[in-house]
Amino acid sequence: MRHAGAVPAERTGEAAVIKVLIADDHPVVRQGLRTFLGIQDDIEVVGEAEDGLAAVSLAESLRPDIVLMDLKMPGADGLAALTELRARGVTARVLVLTSVTERGHVLPAVQAGAAGYLYKDVDPQALVQAIRAVHDGHVLFAPDAAEAMVRADPAAPAERAVLTEREKEVLVQIARGRSNREIARALLVSEKTVKTHVSNLLMKLGVQDRTQAALFAVRHGLAGE
Numbered sequence: 001m002r003h004a005g006a007v008p009a010e011r012t013g014e015a016a017v018i019k020v021l022i023a024d025d026h027p028v029v030r031q032g033l034r035t036f037l038g039i040q041d042d043i044e045v046v047g048e049a050e051d052g053l054a055a056v057s058l059a060e061s062l063r064p065d066i067v068l069m070d071l072k073m074p075g076a077d078g079l080a081a082l083t084e085l086r087a088r089g090v091t092a093r094v095l096v097l098t099s100v101t102e103r104g105h106v107l108p109a110v111q112a113g114a115a116g117y118l119y120k121d122v123d124p125q126a127l128v129q130a131i132r133a134v135h136d137g138h139v140l141f142a143p144d145a146a147e148a149m150v151r152a153d154p155a156a157p158a159e160r161a162v163l164t165e166r167e168k169e170v171l172v173q174i175a176r177g178r179s180n181r182e183i184a185r186a187l188l189v190s191e192k193t194v195k196t197h198v199s200n201l202l203m204k205l206g207v208q209d210r211t212q213a214a215l216f217a218v219r220h221g222l223a224g225e
Helices: 027-036 052-062 080-086 103-109 125-133 141-152 166-176 180-187 191-205 209-217
Strands: 018-023 043-051 066-069 093-098 114-119
Touching: 018 027, 018 052, 018 125, 027 043, 027 125, 043 052, 043 114, 052 066, 052 080, 066 080, 066 125, 080 093, 080 103, 093 125, 103 141, 103 209, 114 125, 114 141, 166 180, 166 191, 166 209, 180 191, 191 209
Parallel strands: 018 043, 018 066, 066 093, 093 114
Antiparallel strands: none
């Protein structure tokens, strides 16, 4: 069994119910996931999609917190769905759950907006923890997928970025799933200052959003500092 490895999350207070949309072309897989996730006190399966187009449509209408996305589906596949979700400004965080083991699929999925990448042989309880972690704002990858990311595109702009010490501190906080307000409190600066640092480090890293910035932190061992 592959076990998910996540940036540690600090869960305080009573957890809100996490709304999950399942996107997979196999009815048995969808039913199995719905049944298992349905017994979790803090998770509610709000819908099922059999392909990428349906996933995008349902994500817009149901507004789930998490989309469990298979990559290999007929018609519009998971990668196309990820791209379309971003284009439409859908805020749901996408956790890829796939049987596709080719490492070359990992980087395109992350670049398209995936916040995590797991394989279907993941331990069920590890999947639950992964959903919670991604919902909390963390990025999460199966070990094989994480290794693929570390080895991918070593000449990328992010690898050559030079961040200030304050930008590094902000990046660490982003990797821990903290909001701008929480970062401001932790670093004793204004929220406006944090926004400026976030914009600067995204530009320097050559990434489009906080998820990819957090992934950079994970790859370089900054998330746990």
